[in-house]
Amino acid sequence: MKFGIVRFPGSCDDVDALLAAQRVGEAVMLWHADSDLQGVDAVIVPGGFSYGDYLRAGAIARFAPMMEEVAEFARDGGLVLGICNGFQVLCEAGLLPGALLPNISLRFVCRQVRLDVMSEYSPFTRACPLGEPLSIPVKHTTGRYYAPEHGLADTQVLLRYAPGENPNGSDRDIAGVCNESGNVFGLMPHPEHAVDPLTGSSDGLAIFESIRAHVADRVVA
Template sequence: MKFGVIRFPGTCDDVDAQLAAQRVGDAELLWHRDRDLKGVDAVIVPGGFSYGDYLRAGAIARFAPVMEEVIEFAHAGGLVLGICNGFQILCEAGLLPGALLINDHLKFVFRQVNLEVVDPNTPFTRECPPTLSIPVKHTTGRYYTPTPVQVVLRYAPGNNPNGSQDDIAGVVNNAGNVFGLMPHPEHAVDLLTGSEDGLRIFESIRTAVGERVKVTV
């Protein structure tokens, strides 16, 4: 399978996301001004500071030409994973419910957190064990939603790093094909750096894409 990793001006986790995806399949970088997803099977909107996070995190990236294609891809049922700034962008684009606000303690946070996989039946979590150890690194990660959402990941008790509502770390849309999370699975793909739990998310996507191909054949 082939992942597409979006690169905006100011993105900084695109290469890590590409390398992580390449552990389970092919992965290609997609430029923000292109209107071509190059036939990828799943899209990753990676972390960083797209367009300098000007105005609000994700507010301007949401209108990039490539995002029009991503929105169309998502509406057609394509799998989209948004990590950190990517999560913020997907919320701004209306592909995911809610919004990300500045951390309750106002500081940048960078630490390993324990996560509970609340929903192991999504295309993004079916290869996941009940808990994951994955790092977070952000200033604007406090999830807020005024309406009920489909929670996929929660920070384990005592691990909420930002004041997120109900300890929410990751959510999917109603259709279950768009997933956003603040922790960085692409930074947890090798025991050398503490954990390879993040790989389980990439493997889950590969499994889900494989099943879809079988269904359509």
């Protein structure tokens, strides 16, 4: 399968996302100003500071030509994963519910967190070991997730910070959510930084492996 990673001016986790995706499949970089998805099976909107995050995190990046393609890809059921700034971009674009607000501490937070996986059926978490928390790092200043009560079903919450681990004051300990149809997923933690035991954990690989397994099943079907 082939992943496409959207690179904006100001992206900084695009290469890590590319290398992580390459551990389970092929991966190519997609330039924000282009509008050719190059036939990818899944899109990753990576972390960083797209367009400098001027105004609000993700607010300007969502108007990039490539994001229009990504939105159409998502409407057609394509898998889209947004990590950190990518999550902020997808929320601003209306592809995911809710918004990311400044951390309750008003401080940059950078540390390993434990995450509880809430669904074993999602295309993004199906390869996660059942009942075992994932250890994945967060690094952000604007990661406090907020969604109105009625705007988000419980089934859309795929990841929660384990009890006592919430690093930013997110509503209901939410770390990652998907859209109603389940094919767009955003999370603040960085699975692409947790793919090798050398750097502390390889739990993040399960997210990429889940996507690969889902696409493989779809091809067979």
